[in-house]
Amino acid sequence: MIRIIPFLIFCLSTICSAELRTWTAVNGNKVEANYISSSKGIVKLRLKSGKLFEVPKNKLSKDDNEFIDSLFKKEVVVGSGVRKNLSRAVNGDKLEKPLAETKFVEEIPLDPNLKYEIQDGTVTITGCDKKASGALTITATIEGKPVTSIGRLAFILCTSLTRITIPDSVTSIGDQAFAGCRALTSITIPNRVTSIGHQAFSDCGGLTSVTIGDSVTSIGRKAFWSCTSLKSITIPDGVTSIREKTFGGCTSLTSVTIPDSVTSIGHQAFISCTRLTAVTFLGDAPKGRYSLSLPQAFKNSVPTIYRKPETNGWSDTFAGRPVKLSKEDNEFINxxxxxxxxxxxxxxxxxxxxxxxxxxxxxxxxxxxxxxxxxxxxxxxxxxxxxxxxxxxxxxxxxxxxxxxxxxxxxxxxxxxxxxxxxxxxxxxxxxxxxxxxxxxxxxxxxxxxxxxxxxxxxxxxxxxxxxxxxxxxxxxxxxxxxxxxxxxxxxxxxxxxxxxxxxxxxxxxxxxxxxxxxxxxxxxxxxx
The missing domain is CATH 3.90.930 (Outer Surface Protein A; domain 3)
Structure with a gap:
């Protein structure tokens, strides 16, 4: 056994520090890198700079494939006759996401400021160092698992972050996930996100524009509360309700369009939007979420409500505000x-x-x-x-x-x-x-x-x-x-x-x-x- 251990260490060190070699893609592109691992048809390499990148195995040259196959044939005896493939034993990380054909694509490293947890094969971002500043990118995968959720309080009071890139793999944003990120200026919510939690972006005073993906159906209470610099927001067609105080205190918001999918408006949904002059509804007049919701929907706000001529349920006023035909329809009819x-x-x-x-x-x-x-x-x-x-x-x-x-x-x-x-x-x-x-x-x-x-x-x-x-x-x-x-x-x-x-x-x-x-x-x- 004493003799086997040095031999095992020697073999491990040989494979882990595979020599730098030139890799060739089937289209002729070349790159110098060290071999790291291969799993499910994806080869992981490391550049001389230390950066990692991935390439589909079938997009590498015949010589490269033979080189990789030869590594998998190297076996040693450990203990009493048990055989292990050292390449797989040493390189346990498995790369599952195929990349673009014949391109050497660099892997984006995980931001050290992020905290996360893995459960049931997916990743939730759970926290971030409060000292983090500038731009931060959340990778689509961590440890080979897709990032699907931004958890509750994940970025709360990260007051120095100016830009956060959310990957397309994310489907939900938790309560207060970005609350108090006052330096954040814009955010794009990916198309796969279906829900935005309560107070998710509340008190983001520097936020000027928000793009919400088309798949969002639920926006929580106070989701954009006191975003005092927010000037424009597009509400996607799938949203059915504007919840309580969702846009309350958005004092720079001047106009908003409500899609025809919205059927209810929450209590004080647009309270204290002091510059709001026009709210255009594309569908029938929505109801209040509760009996007293509508009278308070535009409290301390003075917008004119515009509607489409072919819609129903409207009177001369809505939530205490005057109702007119939408501007473009009115101009056209006139x-x-x-x-x-x-x-x-x-x-x-x-x-x-x-x-x-x-x-x-x-x-x-x-x-x-x-x-x-x-x-x-x-x-x-x-x-x-x-x-x-x-x-x-x-x-x-x-x-x-x-x-x-x-x-x-x-x-x-x-x-x-x-x-x-x-x-x-x-x-x-x-x-x-x-x-x-x-x-x-x-x-x-x-x-x-x-x-x-x-x-x-x-x-x-x-x-x-x-x-x-x-x-x-x-x-x-x-x-x-x-x-x-x-x-x-x-x-x-x-x-x-x-x-x-x-x-x-x-x-x-x-x-x-x-x-x-x-x-x-x-x-x-x-x-x-």
């Missing part, structure tokens, strides 16, 4: 009330005449059209199935896009269009469907694009155009729609490009220059750089 006529989508065109669908009478009256968000797109007038009178349109940002005048289905009168920024795009007069007089066009920056004189729908008189930078491009003269007289064009740098003379639409003479001012024979040569 905008519809201001619309006159029928939606243009109800009209159809037959042989150049507009009718209401399923009607044989040409439509006379007003029309409108809307963007998908309810914003008015256009409004107009029809008479005997034809556009007649003033028609106007708007960009989606609300700025006017067009204004046109019609007479018996033909454009007639002043026509104006605008860019989205409100800058005028074009302006001119139309007479019996034909351009007549001066028509002007502008770039979005206000610089004039073109100015043309028309008569009876044909260019007649001066015709000019400009670049967006204000440099003139062309200057021409027309008579009854035909070129007549001198016509000139310029390069963008201001040099003359073309000079031509026309008579009754026929070209008499023409000259060209390149951008350097040198005369050339053709237009192509003039434009060539």
């Amino acid at each position: 905008s519809l009330a201001k619309l006159d006529g029928v939606n243009g989508e109800l009209l159809e065109k037959r042989n150049e005449i507009f009718y209401l669908k399923d009607s044989d009478t040409p439509y006379t009256g007003k029309t409108f059209s809307l963007y998908n968000n309810g914003q008015k797109m256009s409004e107009g007038n029809f008479k005997n199935g034809k556009p007649d009178g003033l028609n106007r349109g708007w960009h989606i940002n609300g700025k006017q896009s067009i204004e046109s005048n019609w007479n018996n289905g033909t454009l007639n009168g002043l026509q104006v269009a605008w860019h989205k920024n409100g800058q005028k795009m074009s302006e001119g007069n139309i007479k019996d469907g034909k351009e007549d007089g001066v028509l002007m066009f502008w770039h979005e920056n206000g610089q004039k694009i073109r100015e043309v004189n028309y008569k009876d729908g044909k260019p007649d008189g001066q015709w000019a155009a400009w670049h967006e930078n204000g440099q003139k491009i062309r200057e021409e003269h027309y008579k009854d729609g035909k070129g007549d007289g001198l016509q000139r064009g310029w390069h963008e740098n201001g040099e003359i490009l073309r000079e031509a003379n026309y008579k009754d639409g026929e070209l008499i003479s023409v000259k060209f220059w390149n951008s350097k001012g040198e005369p050339v024979d053709t237009y192509e040569e003039a434009k060539a750089e």
